[in-house]
Amino acid sequence: MSRIARRGALIVLEGCDRSGKTTQCRKLVDALNTDGIPAQLWRFPERDTAIGQVVSDYLERKCELDDHAVHLLFSANRWELVPKMLETLKNGTTLVIDRYAFSGVAFSAAKESLDFEWCKKSDVGLPRPxxxxxxxxxxxAAAQRSEYGGERYEQKPFQKRVAENYAALMDDDWKVIDAAKGINELHDELKSIVKNFVLKGDVHGEPVGKLWT
Ligand code: NYM
Structure with a gap:
């Protein structure tokens, strides 16, 4: 008897630094798995690859790189994981990803040297969330949170420009969540949205789309 394959959903959390994404991604994946929904936590930059290591050194100020070059490395770090991403989704596992191409544009285009549209180009065609x-x-509020300011980009004027760039990328499909609330309250809200979305099953029969095409 044949059975229609049910692919996993590609879910992305975005936001400025210290908005709580990493904690929430972790809690979401735990909650999905507990409820019997296969899910994995991914993040970008994925610092464990050779490309990701260079990006990580740059963020930790261990090296300097031209703004264009590092933008393309962030993008390459996503592209190098696309085959594994598609395979994982095909196998029915949902991916919860901590940052994606939107971070790539929002952060890079906050630099005066880089043009917003140029920044989008290297990520055109990635799997669409x-x-x-x-x-x-x-x-x-973000600046009050612990460890703020540790890495490159964690300064208020820069983060303000990042937030403006996110606003320019957003469309009606984005779900904007107030992240000023407590960890558990925020988790309950996100879990409810994500579980409803996954259980609705709209994506199961749909192929993965291509970003910005
Ligand atoms: N960042 C992240 C970029 O500048 N471009 C990108 O494409 C991505 C994915 O890296 N300040 C920035 C945003 C963050 C930093 O992310 C590291 P995290 O989530 O703090 O590890």
Whole structure:
């Protein structure tokens, strides 16, 4: 008897630095797995690859790179994982991804040297997320959070420009979530959105789309 393959959903969390994405991605994946929905946590940059290692050194200020070059490395770090991403989705596992191409544009285009449209080009055609959740937290509130300022980009004027770039990327399909609330309250809200989305099953019969095409 044949059975229609049910692919996993591609879910992305985005937001400025210290908006709580990493904690929430972790809690979401745990909750999905507990409820019997196969899910994995991914993140970009994925610092464990050779390309990701260079990106990580750059973020930790261990090396300097031309703005264009590092933008393309962030993008290459996504492209190098596309075959594994598609295979994992095909096998029915949902991916919850901590940052994606939207971070690529929002952060790079916050630099005066880089043009917004140029920044989008290297990510055109990546697997398109089925669901994008934007954790919205004011720049002042983010700056109060622990460890703020440790890495490159974690300065208030820069983060303000990042937030403006996110606003320019957003469309009606993005779900904007107020991230100023407590960890558990935020988790409950995200879990409810994601579980409803996954269980609705709209993506199961649909091929993975291509971003910005
Ligand atoms: N970042 C992340 C970029 O500048 N471009 C990208 O394409 C991606 C995915 O890296 N400040 C920036 C945003 C963050 C930093 O991310 C590291 P994280 O989630 O703090 O590890």
């Amino acid at each position: 089925d669901l994008i959740l934007y954790l919205n937290l004011g720049v002042e």
